[in-house]
Amino acid sequence: VGRPMPFDAQDNVFLLAGPVKIHPRALQAMAQPAINHRGGEFKEINRELHGLLQHLFQWDGDVALLSGAGTAGLESVVSSLLRPADRVLSLVNGKFSERTHELSALHSKEAKALTFPWGRAVDPQAVAAELETAKYAAVTVCHNETSTGVTNPLKEIAAVCRKHDALVLVDGITSVGGIEVRMDWGLDAVVTGSQKCIAAPAGLAAVAVSKRAYERLHSERAFYLDLKKHIDALRDKQDTPFTPAIPLFLALREALRMLKAEGLEARLRRTARLGEACRAAARAIDLDLFADERFASNTVSAIRYPANVPDDKFRAVLREEHRTVVSGGQDAIKGKVFRIGHMGICSFQDLAAGWTGIEATLAGFGHAFARGAAVAEIAKRA
Numbered sequence: 550v551g552r553p554m555p556f557d558a559q560d561n562v563f564l565l566a567g568p569v570k571i572h573p574r575a576l577q578a579m580a581q582p583a584i585n586h587r588g589g590e591f592k593e594i595n596r597e598l599h600g601l602l603q604h605l606f607q608w609d610g611d612v613a614l615l616s617g618a619g620t621a622g623l624e625s626v627v628s629s630l631l632r633p634a635d636r637v638l639s640l641v642n643g644k645f646s647e648r649t650h651e652l653s654a655l656h657s658k659e660a661k662a663l664t665f666p667w668g669r670a671v672d673p674q675a676v677a678a679e680l681e682t683a684k685y686a687a688v689t690v691c692h693n694e695t696s697t698g699v700t701n702p703l704k705e706i707a708a709v710c711r712k713h714d715a716l717v718l719v720d721g722i723t724s725v726g727g728i729e730v731r732m733d734w735g736l737d738a739v740v741t742g743s744q745k746c747i748a749a750p751a752g753l754a755a756v757a758v759s760k761r762a763y764e765r766l767h768s769e770r771a772f773y774l775d776l777k778k779h780i781d782a783l784r785d786k787q788d789t790p791f792t793p794a795i796p797l798f799l800a801l802r803e804a805l806r807m808l809k810a811e812g813l814e815a816r817l818r819r820t821a822r823l824g825e826a827c828r829a830a831a832r833a834i835d836l837d838l839f840a841d842e843r844f845a846s847n848t849v850s851a852i853r854y855p856a857n858v859p860d861d862k863f864r865a866v867l868r869e870e871h872r873t874v875v876s877g878g879q880d881a882i883k884g885k886v887f888r889i890g891h892m893g894i895c896s897f898q899d900l901a902a903g904w905t906g907i908e909a910t911l912a913g914f915g916h917a918f919a920r921g922a923a924v925a926e927i928a929k930r931a
């Protein structure tokens with residue numbers, strides 16, 4: 550019996566729920582000598598990025614690019630739109646939507662959470678009923694709950710919010726570029742992060758903003774994250790208000806060029822096929838999804854462990870012996886699920902390789918199933 554190939558940081562099967570695998574072209578784009586971020590060359594880069602971001606969001610209105618994690622984008626939206634007296638409703642059905650509620654509570658004295666069980670989707674009718682009870686200035690919603698692998702029915706939720714004239718503030722961090730999101734559904738602010746569906750390095754947040762939201766932006770509660778400042782600088786001067794993360798801008802440009810070359814529609818369709826393949830693989834070897842199947846995400850699958858499979862050991866064996874990296878569960882479902890990211894430039898080959906390792910590891914822990922059945926489902930759909 551041969552030894553397993555040792556884990557190789559340069560070459561492994563990287564299936565985290567984000568950050569995700571980065572294409573060498575995007576990585577190489579960062580290996581450049583320093584450039585003047587106030588010179589003409591960088592203006593050109595920003596001009597191109599402005600267009601690429603509008604393409605990503607399918608939006609000819611305002612966009613911003615902030616140097617910071619996805620949360621910086623969320624914080625810029627919330628702090629630049631809400632005022633303490635504004636009533637805000639946060640739709641909470643997982644860890645990330647819970648976080649946005651905490652963030653909203655920092656900026657609004659009237660922040661309320663409308664909660665749904667983890668693994669279930671937000672129910673637009675329940676949102677409508679809550680919006681009948683009080684005048685809300687804004688609603689926050691996480692389009693794709695990465696913690697549970699649930700995609701919320703954003704279009705329906707937005708329609709309900711619009712009827713009640715509440716701003717719709719969207720965490721699209723694991724949906725934009727992987728699952729359809731349209732500003733013309735009535736969305737007011739949509740945030741994404743560079744390290745998810747775009748497949749660029751972590752460290753940048755992109756935001757799209759509606760006209761009516763733009764008109765309500767204020768500068769009373771944010772400085773670095775003052776969203777209007779970022780939007781205006783990019784739109785009017787191809788500039789950034791503060792020193793940008795220059796190498797990350799270069800990597801993002803390359804990753805967005807690749808996305809555009811593939812075609813946004815094609816990327817969404819491919820991601821949907823990968824999601825379906827991953828779910829079929831799980832089913833084929835008697836693993837249950839954590840999410841309500843009707844709302845299962847095409848970018849992230851949360852899969853329940855069979856009895857007696859220990860999370861830490863499972864992921865350690867998967868990594869050390871099958872050089873495959875997946876995410877664990879978070880908070881209440883830590884130890885109960887593992888999560889696979891299948892967004893960005895993830896391929897069927899990546900998924901098949903990952904599931905080869907997952908099958909072997911589960912068999913090693915005594916889970917009984919037809920060996921090869923999961924991988925066959927991936928191959929069938931490739």
Ligand SMILES: Cc1ncc(COP(=O)(O)O)c(C=O)c1O
Nearest residue numbers: 618619620645693695722723742
């Ligand atoms: C849906 C969602 N929202 C927010 C975040 C936080 O993003 P960041 O860590 O880039 O701030 C994540 C990260 O996994 C996410 O998946």
